Amino acid sequence: MRFLGYTLANEAEAPTEAPSPDLYEKMGRFVEEATKAGIIVATGGIAPTSEGARISLKSGEYTVVDGPFAEAKELVGGWALLECRDLPEAVEWSKRFLGVLGEGEVRVRPVSG
Amino acid sequence: MPDTDSTATIEAAYRVEFPKVVAVLASFTGDIALAEDLAQDALADALLQWPRDGTPHNPGAWLTAVGKRKAIDAFRRQRTLATKYAQIGRELQAHSALGDGDDATLDAVSSEEIDDDRVRLIFVACHPVLALPVRVALTLRLVGGLTVPEIARAYVVPEATVAQRIVRAKKAIARAGVPFEVPVGEDRLSRLGAVLEVIYLVFNEGYSATTGEDWVRPELCSEALRLGRVLAALVPDEPEVHGLVALMEIQSSRLRARTGPTGAPVLLLDQDRRTWDRLHIGRGETALARADELANTRGPYTLQAAIAACHARSFRPEETDWDELVALYTALARATPSPIVELNRAVAVSRASGPAEALALVDVLVGTATLERYHLLYSVRGDLLDRLGRHDEAAAEFERAAALATNGQERTLLSERARASRSTNAAGPGEG
Numbered sequence: 001m002r003f004l005g006y007t008l009a010n011e012a013e014a015p016t017e018a019p020s021p022d023l024y025e026k027m028g029r030f031v032e033e034a035t036k037a038g039i040i041v042a043t044g045g046i047a048p049t050s051e052g053a054r055i056s057l058k059s060g061e062y063t064v065v066d067g068p069f070a071e072a073k074e075l076v077g078g079w080a081l082l083e084c085r086d087l088p089e090a091v092e093w094s095k096r097f098l099g100v101l102g103e104g105e106v107r108v109r110p111v112s113g
Numbered sequence: 114m115p116d117t118d119s120t121a122t123i124e125a126a127y128r129v130e131f132p133k134v135v136a137v138l139a140s141f142t143g144d145i146a147l148a149e150d151l152a153q154d155a156l157a158d159a160l161l162q163w164p165r166d167g168t169p170h171n172p173g174a175w176l177t178a179v180g181k182r183k184a185i186d187a188f189r190r191q192r193t194l195a196t197k198y199a200q201i202g203r204e205l206q207a208h209s210a211l212g213d214g215d216d217a218t219l220d221a222v223s224s225e226e227i228d229d230d231r232v233r234l235i236f237v238a239c240h241p242v243l244a245l246p247v248r249v250a251l252t253l254r255l256v257g258g259l260t261v262p263e264i265a266r267a268y269v270v271p272e273a274t275v276a277q278r279i280v281r282a283k284k285a286i287a288r289a290g291v292p293f294e295v296p297v298g299e300d301r302l303s304r305l306g307a308v309l310e311v312i313y314l315v316f317n318e319g320y321s322a323t324t325g326e327d328w329v330r331p332e333l334c335s336e337a338l339r340l341g342r343v344l345a346a347l348v349p350d351e352p353e354v355h356g357l358v359a360l361m362e363i364q365s366s367r368l369r370a371r372t373g374p375t376g377a378p379v380l381l382l383d384q385d386r387r388t389w390d391r392l393h394i395g396r397g398e399t400a401l402a403r404a405d406e407l408a409n410t411r412g413p414y415t416l417q418a419a420i421a422a423c424h425a426r427s428f429r430p431e432e433t434d435w436d437e438l439v440a441l442y443t444a445l446a447r448a449t450p451s452p453i454v455e456l457n458r459a460v461a462v463s464r465a466s467g468p469a470e471a472l473a474l475v476d477v478l479v480g481t482a483t484l485e486r487y488h489l490l491y492s493v494r495g496d497l498l499d500r501l502g503r504h505d506e507a508a509a510e511f512e513r514a515a516a517l518a519t520n521g522q523e524r525t526l527l528s529e530r531a532r533a534s535r536s537t538n539a540a541g542p543g544e545g
Binding site for chain 2: 001029032033035036037038039041042081083085086088089091092093099
């Protein structure tokens with residue numbers, strides 16, 4: 001089963017400086033472990049909304065809004081596509097990820113198809 | 114902080130850690146059967162202690178430490194194993210931290226050592242002293258961490274059969290005195306071949322189930338793919354490991370397209386290519402490139418991956434580069450001469466140069482005894498005859514293929530093709 005795990009970030013409170021070398025190293029080790037377990041299929045980060053756009057269609061009218069999207073409180077910060085046997089396994093890996101991060105929130109959702 | 118982790122949560126953590134824990138314990142005790150028992154004993158302790166004391170920060174280290182302590186207890190009880198005891202005594206001094214099973218304990222063991230233990234375990238589980246089905250069961254259990262009921266369900270065999278196979282495997286390993294090590298030199302290459310064979314066997318059983326009513330069992334495919342990825346991460350310099358991973362990734366990309374709404378098989382050229390999984394294809398191409406980087410000549414898995422990639426690159430069946438495929442199959446037939454490869458080459462030839470030329474190749478195969486009971490031989494021959502307008506003969510071949518097929522869905526498909534050929538013929542010449 002495939003799961004999309006993603007972290008949520010509030011842009012207003014997002015740290016502006018780069019992660020510490022220590023966190024960077026720990027995260028590298030974690031990714032290595034998960035890769036060796038064969039579960040990571042793809043990973044990535046998502047840039048702040050200021051670098052993106054929002055496209056909508058309503059009553060035949062397209063609206064394109066360039067970022068940032070000030071009203072959004074919860075934004076996806078990074079994501080990973082995992083192949084785990086079931087949800088408890090995906091949860092277990094997410095816990096470990098958070099353990100490396102220190103604190104935060106990860107949401108996991110099964111991906112169909 | 115008190116932890117209210119439930120049994121299910123603890124079991125999930127255990128499953129994630131199991132392959133590593135068993136590998137380390139097998140290396141520690143030199144006894145695979147004991148290692149698995151110890152890991153399970155450690156789980157029993159975890160189920161008692163974690164809900165009370167909280168799940169440790171490093172569950173794997175905790176389980177391994179408890180397992181090691183239990184190993185020492187077991188060896189103390191069996192004084193006949195004095196040599197092992199002495200060896201463990203020495204190791205104990207090296208890792209004096211064997212205290213209460215806290216997190217620090219196993220941090221003493223580097224992740225490289227755990228990786229080495231895992232590779233050794235894979236090689237032992239796939240040792241040629243074991244019969245192939247036994248190797249498969251043992252690998253899925255110890256390296257993949259599947260439970261006996263999970264393996265039994267995946268293979269549609271009774272749990273007792275799987276349990277027996279695993280017990281037999283452990284006994285055979287002990288009897289043969291199989292060393293817990295990665296072979297070196299020439300031996301390494303042939304043993305690696307045995308490992309890859311087991312993984313691909315698991316994949317294939319998922320990709321085209323030989324028995325039962327399901328045409329595909331995707332969970333076996335993802336298990337094999339995971340095993341392949343684990344191996345590729347642990348032994349990154351072997352080209353054929355990447356070749357096998359590439360092959361499995363690209364074939365996996367077609368899983369969704371391989372079955373129709375009723376679960377019936379859909380053949381490659383009839384598949385809706387828009388449903389092919391681009392992520393798997395991309396990962397497969399990357400692994401294929403890695404294999405090519407590492408070797409001057411392509412091995413059999415890499416060649417098969419190249420064949421799969423060639424199909425994956427064309428969005429429409431008619432854009433398929435059949436000449437390239439004939440070349441790849443010819444190379445594969447040289448690398449691993451086999452009537453099945455010849456059969457596949459004939460299919461490629463039929464597309465590149467027409468059914469008549471291919472039929473000549475297939476007829477040679479019909480004369481050999483090896484493929485006598487292989488249903489796809491008759492299915493391919495039927496297809497070629499159909500394309501040559503010889504519908505009655507085609508129908509007879511499809512019927513023969515249906516009679517030999519052991520998979521229910523496949524049998525239905527072949528019977529339908531037989532009926533279609535008969536009715537095409539009844540409609541008279543000039544059709545199709």
